[in-house]
Amino acid sequence: MSSDGNSKSRVDQSAGVSSLASRTLRLFGRDVTIRLEPSYWEGLEEICRREDLTVDELCDDVRERMEQQGRRTSQSGVSLANALRVFVVGYFRQAATERGHARAGHGTGRPFIATPFDTVPATSNN
Numbered sequence: 001m002s003s004d005g006n007s008k009s010r011v012d013q014s015a016g017v018s019s020l021a022s023r024t025l026r027l028f029g030r031d032v033t034i035r036l037e038p039s040y041w042e043g044l045e046e047i048c049r050r051e052d053l054t055v056d057e058l059c060d061d062v063r064e065r066m067e068q069q070g071r072r073t074s075q076s077g078v079s080l081a082n083a084l085r086v087f088v089v090g091y092f093r094q095a096a097t098e099r100g101h102a103r104a105g106h107g108t109g110r111p112f113i114a115t116p117f118d119t120v121p122a123t124s125n126n
Contacts, residue, residue, distance in 0.1 A: 021036060022034070027063055034059070043088040059080070
């Protein structure tokens with residue numbers, strides 16, 4: 001499946017941070033194309049490594065839970081891509097600890113350190 005290298009991926013590099021990558025996953029017995037930012041795909045892959053799942057298995061489980069929640073609350077309309085974004089953020093928020101934040105350099109008034117937005121400011125020594 002997708003974590004075995006069978007997924008199709010396309011990234012528009014010209015769009016920078018907002019670029020999306022499309023992957024075709026095998027969910028609920030059929031092929032489904034999902035578009036997420038590359039950092040979310042990387043997050044899903046990391047979660048799958050930690051949880052010993054394929055990306056397809058994890059995404060299928062998120063889809064199933066999303067549908068169950070929609071039936072309980074009579075609400076729908078959330079896309080699977082958005083549900084996956086919420087899941088990735090929630091997973092890593094639960095895993096975050098003060099010690100981990102300190103190791104990453106967080107809490108020093110520099111919130112962009114160790115993120116995709118962490119850039120080295122241009123300095124001129126000449």
